[in-house]
Amino acid sequence: MPFSLDHTVFFGRTWEESTGMYGLSEEGMRGKRILDCPGGPDAMVIEGINRGLDIVACDPQYSQTPEQLEALGLKEISETMISFQKDPNVAADQKQADAYEKLKLAALSSFLEAFRGHPDRFITGSLPSLPFEDDTFDLSLSGHLLFVYSSLEQGGLMSHDELDLDFHIAAVRELVRVSRQVRIFPTWSVNKPPRRQAYVEPVMEAMAAEGHEVSLLPSQWVEMEYKEFNDFVCITKAS
Numbered sequence: 001m002p003f004s005l006d007h008t009v010f011f012g013r014t015w016e017e018s019t020g021m022y023g024l025s026e027e028g029m030r031g032k033r034i035l036d037c038p039g040g041p042d043a044m045v046i047e048g049i050n051r052g053l054d055i056v057a058c059d060p061q062y063s064q065t066p067e068q069l070e071a072l073g074l075k076e077i078s079e080t081m082i083s084f085q086k087d088p089n090v091a092a093d094q095k096q097a098d099a100y101e102k103l104k105l106a107a108l109s110s111f112l113e114a115f116r117g118h119p120d121r122f123i124t125g126s127l128p129s130l131p132f133e134d135d136t137f138d139l140s141l142s143g144h145l146l147f148v149y150s151s152l153e154q155g156g157l158m159s160h161d162e163l164d165l166d167f168h169i170a171a172v173r174e175l176v177r178v179s180r181q182v183r184i185f186p187t188w189s190v191n192k193p194p195r196r197q198a199y200v201e202p203v204m205e206a207m208a209a210e211g212h213e214v215s216l217l218p219s220q221w222v223e224m225e226y227k228e229f230n231d232f233v234c235i236t237k238a239s
């Protein structure tokens with residue numbers, strides 16, 4: 001049986017992981033209004049603030065208190081690592097798994113620093129309906145929700161088909177509504193052998209049919225063995 005999850009995990013990446021995922025440099029982000037959606041417990045906001053960037057995050061979980069999110073984040077990291085390591089489809093050697101867990105804990109700690117110190121940067125909201133006006137942002141970053149939480153049949157991780165193709169198209173359309181450019185990562189399956197997520201192509205086709213410029217661009221990302229599809233979907237809104 002492939003590895004599966006029954007919910008979207010409150011699990012986040014560090015600044016280096018995130019900028020690598022989206023093929024971004026600090027200079028490339030400067031002067032832009034940036035949305036991280038879903039932000040989850042990633043490190044983008046505090047690291048962005050420290051670099052003078054204009055960045056906010058949006059996630060359904062942000063209605064909770066910092067204490068609740070700390071407890072949730074720790075529980076999700078610990079439970080996900082245990083289930084990963086129990087499953088021969090996705091298990092890594094223990095040294096790699098420990099290093100991976102350390103990165104998740106570092107991201108959670110950075111997230112909590114930002115969530116406590118800069119609550120105005122965290123907006124509660126859910127795709128496919130975001131609480132922002134059209135074109136509020138220059139750049140929206142969407143990591144580890146779209147594609148990866150589609151069902152197992154579609155190359156995703158979910159044991160059920162809640163985030164179906166209609167959801168994906170509506171969610172990406174919404175990100176494009178609020179932003180000039182959208183970057184989505186990852187595009188491949190977590191279960192082995194890695195393959196392109198089934199919804200990548202239809203989502204790209206739907207956005208191209210709506211007149212947007214759509215491409216797969218290289219990521220600077222290596223996670224364990226998943227090197228085959230080292231890219232992200234980039235959508236630039238038709239002007």
Ligand SMILES: C[S@@+](CC[C@H](N)C(=O)[O-])C[C@H]1O[C@@H](n2cnc3c(N)ncnc32)[C@H](O)[C@@H]1O
Nearest residue numbers: 008010011012013038039040042126127143144
């Ligand atoms: C694995 S985290 C990704 C965090 C971060 N972007 C990263 O790549 O590390 C997935 C997040 O998706 C959020 N989420 C679940 N359903 C959502 C929805 N409909 N709209 C926006 N975010 C959602 C969850 O609350 C969770 O924090």
